[in-house]
Amino acid sequence: MRPTDFVRTLLAFVILVMLHFTLRPLLGWRAGPDFLVIATLLVSIRVRPGAAALLGLCVGLVADSVDPHVFGAGALAMTAIGFTASWLKAVFFADDVLLNALFFFLGKWAFDIIYLLAGARGDAGQMAVQLFVWSPLTAAVTAIFGLVTLLILRPILRASPS
Amino acid sequence: MPPAARAFSRRDTVLFVSCIVLAFAAIQLPDRMRDPIASALRQTILAPLVAIQSDAEQSRRSWLTREQREAQRDSIALRSMSLESALAENDRLRKILGLGQALKWGFVPAEVLQGRNVGEEYTITLSAGARAGILPFSPVVAPEGLVGMVKSVDPTMSIAIAWAHPDFRVSAMSIDGNAFGIVGAHLGSEPERYLLEMRGVPLRNNLKPGTLIVSSGLGGTFPRGIPVGTVIDSIQTSELWARTYLLKPAVPPSDASDVMVLLPARTTAGVQTVWKVGLHADSAVKAIIAAADSLARLNGRHDSAAMVIDSAPKRDTAARAAKAAP
Numbered sequence: 001m002r003p004t005d006f007v008r009t010l011l012a013f014v015i016l017v018m019l020h021f022t023l024r025p026l027l028g029w030r031a032g033p034d035f036l037v038i039a040t041l042l043v044s045i046r047v048r049p050g051a052a053a054l055l056g057l058c059v060g061l062v063a064d065s066v067d068p069h070v071f072g073a074g075a076l077a078m079t080a081i082g083f084t085a086s087w088l089k090a091v092f093f094a095d096d097v098l099l100n101a102l103f104f105f106l107g108k109w110a111f112d113i114i115y116l117l118a119g120a121r122g123d124a125g126q127m128a129v130q131l132f133v134w135s136p137l138t139a140a141v142t143a144i145f146g147l148v149t150l151l152i153l154r155p156i157l158r159a160s161p162s
Numbered sequence: 163m164p165p166a167a168r169a170f171s172r173r174d175t176v177l178f179v180s181c182i183v184l185a186f187a188a189i190q191l192p193d194r195m196r197d198p199i200a201s202a203l204r205q206t207i208l209a210p211l212v213a214i215q216s217d218a219e220q221s222r223r224s225w226l227t228r229e230q231r232e233a234q235r236d237s238i239a240l241r242s243m244s245l246e247s248a249l250a251e252n253d254r255l256r257k258i259l260g261l262g263q264a265l266k267w268g269f270v271p272a273e274v275l276q277g278r279n280v281g282e283e284y285t286i287t288l289s290a291g292a293r294a295g296i297l298p299f300s301p302v303v304a305p306e307g308l309v310g311m312v313k314s315v316d317p318t319m320s321i322a323i324a325w326a327h328p329d330f331r332v333s334a335m336s337i338d339g340n341a342f343g344i345v346g347a348h349l350g351s352e353p354e355r356y357l358l359e360m361r362g363v364p365l366r367n368n369l370k371p372g373t374l375i376v377s378s379g380l381g382g383t384f385p386r387g388i389p390v391g392t393v394i395d396s397i398q399t400s401e402l403w404a405r406t407y408l409l410k411p412a413v414p415p416s417d418a419s420d421v422m423v424l425l426p427a428r429t430t431a432g433v434q435t436v437w438k439v440g441l442h443a444d445s446a447v448k449a450i451i452a453a454a455d456s457l458a459r460l461n462g463r464h465d466s467a468a469m470v471i472d473s474a475p476k477r478d479t480a481a482r483a484a485k486a487a488p
Contacts, residue, residue, distance in 0.1 A: 017211070018211075018214070021211045021212070021214045021215040021218065022214055022215070022218045023218075024218075025215050025218040025219040025222060026218045026219075026221060026222050027222075028219075028222050028226075048171075048174055049174040049175075049177075049178060050171075050173055050174035050175070050176070050177030050178060051174075051177070053174070053177050053178040053181040053182075054177055054181055056181065057181040057184060057185060060185065061188065061203065062203055062207050062208055064188070064200070065199075065200040065201075065203035065204045065208055066204065066208065066212070068193075068196055068197055068200040070189075071188055071189065071191065071196045071199070071200055072185050072186065072187070072188025072189035072190070072191070073185075073189060075181075075184070075185040075188055076182065076185035076186065076188075076189065079178070079181040079182055079185055080182070083174075083178045083181075118185075118189060
C-alpha cells in the first residue's frame with residue numbers, strides 16, 4: 001500500500017470510528033448500523049490478511065473494554081471477519097453495489113454470531129432471537145449504511161493510479 | 163472497492179492464529195486481570211470516544227424530549243400566569259376581609275356580576291339586593307375607597323352606578339379638611355375618561371398633586387372619610403370663581419370585582435375609622451371645636467369676672483347700708 005493510500009484509508013477509518021460514536025448514539029435505533037464493522041471491513045480489504053486480523057483484534061479489544069463481561073468476544077469476532085474479508089476479497093470485491101452490500105451484511109452477521117457465541121450471553125431462546133431476528137436486521141442496516149458510506153467516501157477510498 | 167492482488171503468506175496465518183489465541187485468552191482472563199486492561203483501554207484510547215458518545219446521546223435525549231420540555235415550559239408559564247391572578251385575587255379578598263373587619267357591622271358584601279358591555283361601562287350589577295337590606299343610594303365601597311352608589315334594587319341583586327358614570331356626584335374634601343368640592347366623572351377624551359374631577363374648590367384653596375380627596379359626608383348619601391381619589395393637577399375651566407382639579411380614582415375600574423355596600427345605619431354612624439384617612443380632618447374639626455369651646459369658656463370667665471366687678475360696688479353699698487341701719 002502506498003503512503004497516500006495508507007493515509008486515505010486511515011482517514012476513512014477514523015471517520016467511520018467517529019461515526020460509530022456519534023451518529024449511532026444519535027440515531028439510537030435498536031438495530032443500528034455498526035460503523036466499527038464497516039471500518040474494519042473497509043480497511044481489511046486493503047491490507048494483508050495478517051494485518052487485517054491484527055486490526056480486528058485491536059478494534060475488538062477497544063470495543064470490548066466498554067463491557068468487560070464479554071471482554072475478548074468482540075476481539076475474536078473482529079479478528080475473524082477482518083482476516084476473512086481480506087482473504088476473500090479477491091472473490092467478492094468486484095466494484096459492484098450488491099456485492100458490497102452483501103459483503104457488509106455477511107460481515108456484520110458473522111460478527112454478531114461469533115460475538116454472541118463467544119460471549120455466551122443469555123439463554124438459548126434469547127440468543128436465537130438475537131441471532132435470527134435482530135442480527136440480520138442490524139446487518140441489513142449496516143449494509144445500507146456501508147453502501148452510503150462507500151458512496152460518500154469514494155473520493156478518499158479511490159486507489160491512487162499506479 | 164478495487165481488488166489488490168497480494169499473496170497469502172505463512173506470516174498472515176501466524177498472525178491470524180496469534181490474534182485468535184490472544185482473543186481467546188482475553189475471553190478466558192480472570193476478572194482481576196481483565197478489568198485493569200479494560201479500564202486502561204477505557205481511560206486512554208476509548209476516553210475521547212466515550213466522551214463524544216456521551217455528548218451524542220445527550221443530544222439525542224435533548225432532541226427526543228424537546229416537545230415534552232416545551233409542553234412542560236408552557237404548562238409552567240400557564241401556571242405562573244394563573245398563579246399571578248390567583249395571588250392578585252387572594253390579595254384582593256384579603257383586603258375585602260380587612261375592610262369587613264374594619265367596618266364590623268352595617269355592610270353587605272357583594273360581587274360585581276356582569277362584564278363591561280357596550281353602554282354598561284359605568285354601571286355595575288351587584289350580587290346582593292333588597293333581601294340583604296340594600297337600599298337605593300347606598301354607598302358602594304372597596305378596600306381602596308369609593309366605587310359608586312346603588313341606583314336600583316331588586317330582591318336578589320342591585321344596580322349601581324360607578325364613579326365613572328356621568329350622573330355620579332359626591333361631596334368631597336381634601337384630607338386636611340380645608341378644601342371642599344363636588345367630585346364627578348371627568349368627561350374627557352378616552353384615556354382621561356376614567357379620571358375624576360373635583361369642581362367648585364374655592365380659589366383660596368390650592369391643592370398639591372398627590373393630595374388625598376375623601377368624601378366629606380355632606381349631603382348624607384356618603385359618609386365622611388371614604389377615599390375618592392388623589393389630585394393629579396388642576397385643569398382650566400370656564401369657571402372663574404372656583405378651581406377644578408383632575409383626580410386619579412382611588413378604585414381602578416378593574417379592581418371593582420368584590421365590593422361592600424354600606425347600609426343606611428352604617429352610613430349614618432360614619433366610617434372615619436375604617437380607612438383611617440378621615441382622622442386628620444376629624445381631629446382638625448375637633449381641634450377647631452375645642453378651640454371654639456375654649457374661647458367660649460374664656461369669654462364666659464371674662465363675663466363672670468365682669469359681673470363680679472360690676473356687682474362689687476353694689477355689695478359695698480349694701481354693706482354700708484346694713485352698717486348704717488339701726
